[in-house]
Amino acid sequence: MTAFDPLQLFASLVGSAAWPALRLILHLAFFLAACVILWRAWTQLRPVDAPPSGGIAPLLALLTVFLAVLLYQASWQLTGLFRPQFVAFMQSHDRREFNPAHRIARGRILDRRGRVLALSREVDGQVYRVYPFGAAFAHTVGYSDPRFGAIGAEAAGNAQLNGATPRTLASWGELGRQLLTKDQRPRGQDLTLTLDSELQLLALQRLGDRAGAAVLMRTRDGALLALATNPAFDPNHLAPDLFRSPAPGTPLLNRATQGLYPPGSAFKVVMAAAAIEAGFTGTLNCPAQGYTTSRQYPPIRDHEFYSARTAGRAWSGAGALDLPTAFAQSSNVFFAQLGVRYGHEAFARTGERFQFDRQVRFYPGTDRYGSLSTGRLPRLAATDRYGLAQASIGQGRVLASPLHLATIAAAVANRGLAMRPRLLAQDPPASLGQYMSASTAARLAGMMRKVVTEGTGRGINGADLAIAGKTGTAENPSGAAHSWFIGFAPAADPTLAVAVLVEHGGFGASVAAPIARDLLVKALELGVGP
Numbered sequence: 442m443t444a445f446d447p448l449q450l451f452a453s454l455v456g457s458a459a460w461p462a463l464r465l466i467l468h469l470a471f472f473l474a475a476c477v478i479l480w481r482a483w484t485q486l487r488p489v490d491a492p493p494s495g496g497i498a499p500l501l502a503l504l505t506v507f508l509a510v511l512l513y514q515a516s517w518q519l520t521g522l523f524r525p526q527f528v529a530f531m532q533s534h535d536r537r538e539f540n541p542a543h544r545i546a547r548g549r550i551l552d553r554r555g556r557v558l559a560l561s562r563e564v565d566g567q568v569y570r571v572y573p574f575g576a577a578f579a580h581t582v583g584y585s586d587p588r589f590g591a592i593g594a595e596a597a598g599n600a601q602l603n604g605a606t607p608r609t610l611a612s613w614g615e616l617g618r619q620l621l622t623k624d625q626r627p628r629g630q631d632l633t634l635t636l637d638s639e640l641q642l643l644a645l646q647r648l649g650d651r652a653g654a655a656v657l658m659r660t661r662d663g664a665l666l667a668l669a670t671n672p673a674f675d676p677n678h679l680a681p682d683l684f685r686s687p688a689p690g691t692p693l694l695n696r697a698t699q700g701l702y703p704p705g706s707a708f709k710v711v712m713a714a715a716a717i718e719a720g721f722t723g724t725l726n727c728p729a730q731g732y733t734t735s736r737q738y739p740p741i742r743d744h745e746f747y748s749a750r751t752a753g754r755a756w757s758g759a760g761a762l763d764l765p766t767a768f769a770q771s772s773n774v775f776f777a778q779l780g781v782r783y784g785h786e787a788f789a790r791t792g793e794r795f796q797f798d799r800q801v802r803f804y805p806g807t808d809r810y811g812s813l814s815t816g817r818l819p820r821l822a823a824t825d826r827y828g829l830a831q832a833s834i835g836q837g838r839v840l841a842s843p844l845h846l847a848t849i850a851a852a853v854a855n856r857g858l859a860m861r862p863r864l865l866a867q868d869p870p871a872s873l874g875q876y877m878s879a880s881t882a883a884r885l886a887g888m889m890r891k892v893v894t895e896g897t898g899r900g901i902n903g904a905d906l907a908i909a910g911k912t913g914t915a916e917n918p919s920g921a922a923h924s925w926f927i928g929f930a931p932a933a934d935p936t937l938a939v940a941v942l943v944e945h946g947g948f949g950a951s952v953a954a955p956i957a958r959d960l961l962v963k964a965l966e967l968g969v970g971p
Contacts, residue, residue, distance in 0.1 A: 547602040548629035550582050550594055552638040553666075553866065553969075558582045559595065561629075570595075574638065576673040577645055580695040581636060581665075581864060584676035589684070594864060597804040597811055598632040633866040635664035643963055644669035647956040652690065653924075653943040654697035656847040657960050659969070660929060660938050662870035663851075663860030665803070666969055667960065668844070670696045698803075698813045701840035702942060705915025706771045706897075706949070707925040708835030710849055713768050713888060715791040716779055717881045721764055725782075727774040729758035734781060734826040741777045741830060743770075744914070768888045769896030771912065773834045780833025781826050788829060792818035795849060795876050796859075797841075803862040813862060816841035836916060847940035848873060850910070850927040853889065854935035857882035890932045897950045898926070901958040907932040908961060910939075912949035921945040924952035930961045937964055 546568055550559035558578050562571045570585050572578070583593020591599060644655035648671045657667040674683055674692040683693065694700060731740030749756035759772055767775035780788060792798065801813040819838035821828045831837030844862060852859035856879040861871045877885070889909035892898045897912045910928020917923055924946030929935040939957045946952035 545603055546628045547585065548604075548631040550598070550602070551631055551633045552636045552641075553634065553664075554637065554639075555633075556638045558634065558636075558638070559585075570676075572676045574642075575675045575677060576692075577641060577669075578636070578638075579673045579676050580670045580697070581634070581668050582676070584679060586676075586679055589679050593811070594632060594634060594804065597865065601632055602629045604629045634864050635666065635866050636668065636864065637666045637964075637967065637969055639967065640667040640960060640964055640969070641669055643667075644956070644960055645671060647959055648943065651943050651946060652696070653941070653946065654700060654843040655942075655956060655960060656697050656844050656940045657964060658847055658851055658862060658938050660851040660854040660935055661860065663803075663848075663863045664866075664870075665862050665864050666937075666964060668697050668864070670694075670700075696942070696944075697843050699842065700942070701814060701816060701842055702923050702944075703837075703839060703915040703917055704816075704835040704841040704846060705913035705923065705925055706773075706835060707846055707911050707913030707915075707927050708833075708839060708841065709768060709771065709776050710853065710885065710889070710911050710927065711791060711795055712776050712779060712833055713764060714853075714877045714881055714885055715783070715787065716764055717884055718877060719783060719787070721779070724761040724763050725767070725775050725778050727759040727762050727767070727772050727778075729756050732774045732777050732830065734830055738827045741773050741834065743773050765888050765891060768911075769891045771892075771897050776834050777830035781830050785821055785823055785825075785829055788832065789818070789820075794874075796874060797845075801861065801873065804865050804868065813844050814842050815845040835913065843940045843942045846925070846927045847938050849876065850889075850929050850940060851938035852876040853882050853885050854909075854929040854938055855882075886929075886932070886935075889928060893928070893932075898928075898954055900950055901954045903958075906930055906958070906962050906965065908958060909935070910954070910957065912954055914947065914949050917945075921947055925949045926953035926957040928957060928961075930965065937961055937969070 546561040546563065547570065549557050549561075552558055557573055559570060559572050559582050561568050563569075572582065572584070579593075581593055583591065583595040585591040585595040585599075585602075590596075595602070640657055644657070644667045648655060648669065651671065653671055655667060655669045656665070658665050672690040672692045727743065729742075729746055731742035731746065733740040743759060745759070746756050759767075759770065759774065762770070762772055762775050764775075795815075797816045797818045799815045801815060802811060803813055804811050817838070817840040819828065819832055821832065828837055832839045835841075848859050848862060857875055857877040859873040859876045861873045863870070886909055889911055890907070892911055893902045893908050898908075898910055901908060901910075908928055908930045909932040910926055913923075913925030913927070915923040915925060922945070924943040925941070926949050927938075927940045929938040939960055941953040941957045941960075943952050943956070
């Protein structure tokens with residue numbers, strides 16, 4: 442049995458043919474109720490010994506007050522049509538058929554090559570928003586709906602899509618005049634995004650029916666070319682059930698920007714940068730039995746140990762490893778020791794430098810659809826050395842979002858400078874911060890290239906494109922491990938950075954890495970680099 446929804450009932454009533462007559466009846470009822478209330482108040486407050494004044498004067502006073510209220514409301518709405526904030530509010534929250542803000546044919550939202558991602562279509566005198574690609578761009582384009590409001594680029598570009606920007610008051614005056622006189626259909630301006638629809642669709646095709654995210658961005662200006670999340674929702678068919686929790690598959694969650702996951706070995710990019718900055722040299726012994734800070738905790742081991750045990754054979758351990766070799770082999774034992782060696786304070790400073798525990802706006806959206814959640818680093822007690830060892834290999838309570846790991850890979854490719862991700866083509870590039878020195882970035886870039894040529898990412902090494910990156914297989918308590926790959930290309934002169942997450946996908950080298958390779962290859966074929 443469907444639950445009673447008063448909002449749905451009201452929406453049906455407003456859209457019915459009986460609404461104009463009902464609206465007049467409601468106005469008359471409001472007027473009569475106001476007269477009765479004010480008359481009773483006047484008679485109770487009038488002194489008992491006051492001479493009778495008749496009923497005409499009080500009624501005239503009541504009528505004057507009522508007309509004054511109507512005049513104030515009308516003038517407020519009429520002058521409001523000349524203010525972009527008011528028009529946006531009326532579009533999002535006033536469903537009445539006669540609302541003039543609904544007459545605006547909002548501008549189109551386009552991808553970087555001019556493909557239409559959102560447009561307005563008029564049906565029977567009403568303007569509706571249409572999204573040709575359905576769910577493919579739902580989390581970035583968002584939606585604009587009289588009942589459910591606006592999110593994403595629809596909210597961020599509201600003023601421009603409605604016909605002007607707040608700085609061009611003359612065009613807002615023309616828009617207000619059109620709304621009032623109704624001599625022509627007001628039309629908004631187009632809004633262009635940095636996204637490439639072909640790359641976005643490829644990312645979703647490669648994710649298939651698996652939950653996850655794929656991010657592709659330019660390293661030097663932060664332009665987002667693909668920001669894919671699966672599963673998603675169709676903004677053409679919004680319904681109340683979508684917004685009720687818990688929704689199966691959490692389709693409203695933008696996994697690319699707000700999904701927080703244990704990064705696993707992808708986090709070793711951060712730890713390797715910190716070690717280089719600290720001047721680490723030499724080797725660390727990585728025995729087969731692993732590493733632990735106390736006998737009460739299970740040892741942290743390398744993946745070769747478990748592979749050998751599954752195959753029924755012994756493994757002698759990795760032995761003494763230097764930083765580049767440990768990075769290429771993705772040695773958990775090495776990086777767990779490394780984190781404990783430098784200590785809690787150094788780990789916290791590294792997190793701050795890489796801007797964890799932050800919300801970063803990539804366009805002026807109204808909610809989480811306009812921001813990036815970078816991740817979370819645990820605040821560990823000074824005595825918790827095992828927690829620090831776990832955190833140093835991207836496990837424990839360390840969490841990161843796919844887009845933030847993409848900015849980290851892009852920073853390595855961009856001489857250590859991280860650029861703020863951006864979706865609006867009109868926004869100028871801006872930096873997030875210097876994650877590492879240029880010399881550290883150069884060394885780390887070479888190490889990430891070695892991962893693909895000699896290490897865990899060998900499966901995507903090919904003659905067509907030189908890719909540098911880091912695989913990740915992140916354990917989680919709710920099922921199979923998450924699959925990660927972050928990297929950039931071309932390795933010698935990188936212009937593109939990528940991050941791919943496949944929930945419960947297993948090994949990063951075999952699941953996430955091939956998706957990342959396909960995106961990079963296709964992007965360079967399309968010539969989308971700066």
